[in-house]
Amino acid sequence: MQKNEKTTENIELLAEDKAGQYDELMAYFKCAMMEIETKFRVLNEEFSLQYDRNPISAIKSRLKTFKSIREKLIKNDFPLTVNSVEENLNDVAGVRVICSFERDVYLLAEALLSQDDIELIAKKDYIAHPKDNGYRSLHLIVAVPIYLVNEKRTMRVEIQLRTIAMDSWATLEHQLRYKKNIEFTDEMAEELFRCSQLSSELDHKMDNLRKLVNV
Ligand code: 0O2
Numbered sequence: 001m002q003k004n005e006k007t008t009e010n011i012e013l014l015a016e017d018k019a020g021q022y023d024e025l026m027a028y029f030k031c032a033m034m035e036i037e038t039k040f041r042v043l044n045e046e047f048s049l050q051y052d053r054n055p056i057s058a059i060k061s062r063l064k065t066f067k068s069i070r071e072k073l074i075k076n077d078f079p080l081t082v083n084s085v086e087e088n089l090n091d092v093a094g095v096r097v098i099c100s101f102e103r104d105v106y107l108l109a110e111a112l113l114s115q116d117d118i119e120l121i122a123k124k125d126y127i128a129h130p131k132d133n134g135y136r137s138l139h140l141i142v143a144v145p146i147y148l149v150n151e152k153r154t155m156r157v158e159i160q161l162r163t164i165a166m167d168s169w170a171t172l173e174h175q176l177r178y179k180k181n182i183e184f185t186d187e188m189a190e191e192l193f194r195c196s197q198l199s200s201e202l203d204h205k206m207d208n209l210r211k212l213v214n215v
Pocket residue numbers: 091094124131133135139169170171173174
């Protein structure tokens with residue numbers, strides 16, 4: 001059995017999952033994720049025609065696993081039902097957009113949010129206000145419509161926009177913090193914080209270079 005496969009016990013905890021409602025909901029989240037990805041790909045294409053460079057270096061998407069959905073519902077004391085997943089969780093569908101320059105993060109976010117079928121639910125700017133550990137990224141929770149055969153549904157998607165430097169820091173920090181059998185010490189946390197400052201400096205230097213070549 002795969003690690004995150006639904007066990008009988010888990011299905012009982014998501015008590016409403018009688019007629020495959022959970023799988024259906026996940027399919028809707030996947031569609032919303034695809035909508036958002038496409039919107040970013042279109043913006044990238046148009047931008048590259050206008051400025052002869054791509055603001056997006058990579059797009060990574062993921063659906064939250066059953067295991068982590070269940071853990072998050074339990075942690076927050078939310079009911080373990082399919083409805084509760086849709087009502088209470090904003091990050092079941094996640095799209096991460098890795099940008100070339102810091103300015104591109106804001107350009108792309110503004111371009112997406114100006115689209116008339118996108119509703120901004122929440123925004124956290126961890127670039128202007130990094131987390132205490134040094135984490136930087138722009139987080140958006142948006143609602144996007146998906147068009148099914150007989151209905152239109154609005155689904156929420158979590159978008160994380162960050163530069164290449166922010167992404168490599170976050171990826172390595174995550175790997176180090178959750179490394180099994182290794183104690184994550186205060187010294188390691190301080191060193192990671194210093195790395196985050198260096199990566200911020202790198203982003204600013206690269207952005208200055210971008211200005212010099214006027215793109
Ligand atoms: P995964 O697997 O990446 O999705 P909540 O979203 O409700 O849990 P919060 O604190 O309001 O809580 O969310 P926030 O601050 O918007 O951050 C959520 C996600 O941002 C995390 O998802 C991470 O992906 C990323 N993130 C936030 N802080 C850090 C950090 O310090 N280091 C790294 N590497 N990533 C961070 P999850 O749920 O952790 O997991």
